[in-house]
Amino acid sequence: AQTTLGISTFIKTLIDDADAGTAQTTLGISTFIKTLIDDASATVALATLGISSGTWTATLTNIVNVDASSWSGGNYEIFGTRCHCWGRLTIDPTAAANTTTQVGVSLPVASNLSSSVHLSGLLTSNLNQRSGTIAADTTNDRATLSFNSEVTTNGTYYFDFWYTII
Numbered sequence: 001a002q003t004t005l006g007i008s009t010f011i012k013t014l015i016d017d018a019d020a021g022t023a024q025t026t027l028g029i030s031t032f033i034k035t036l037i038d039d040a041s042a043t044v045a046l047a048t049l050g051i052s053s054g055t056w057t058a059t060l061t062n063i064v065n066v067d068a069s070s071w072s073g074g075n076y077e078i079f080g081t082r083c084h085c086w087g088r089l090t091i092d093p094t095a096a097a098n099t100t101t102q103v104g105v106s107l108p109v110a111s112n113l114s115s116s117v118h119l120s121g122l123l124t125s126n127l128n129q130r131s132g133t134i135a136a137d138t139t140n141d142r143a144t145l146s147f148n149s150e151v152t153t154n155g156t157y158y159f160d161f162w163y164t165i166i
Contacts, residue, residue, distance in 0.1 A: 054108065057074070058105045058108075059106040060103055060105060062104075064102040065100060065102070066093060066103055067094050069089060069103050071089050073087050083108065085161050085162070090154055090157070094152065096150055101148065103144070105159075113136040113142075123158070126155055128150055132145060132146050143161055
């Protein structure tokens, strides 16, 4: 009947395969993709792919020109060995007049940041402040938020950075 219907030899082989695993092999599906297909849920499939997410409460370190800082909240997503982080915090600079201001932020997943290329991002504020950069602190394995303070008012700062998990 299969020949009468014009079904190819390849499709006949698929039809005759004893189970889904054998059919997947016949189709050339890799073991990795078979694992994804067999995962019990989307959560398990995401874990198989190395994708996860969450929130974290960072430890802040006032480095330069900071009277006080406090954590408002942070989120992260992990894609294999890359981690994307975003959130907000408040910073109360000590001096204005274009003064360098820095706060250290612990990472949600530990990493050995041995090079400046392992972490980078941007910082903005709701105040009349300049935007800033976020760079790898290779000595303390954390992010350093840096901007030049124009005012001494406590303000909310929004951050977004990526780093490599090493």
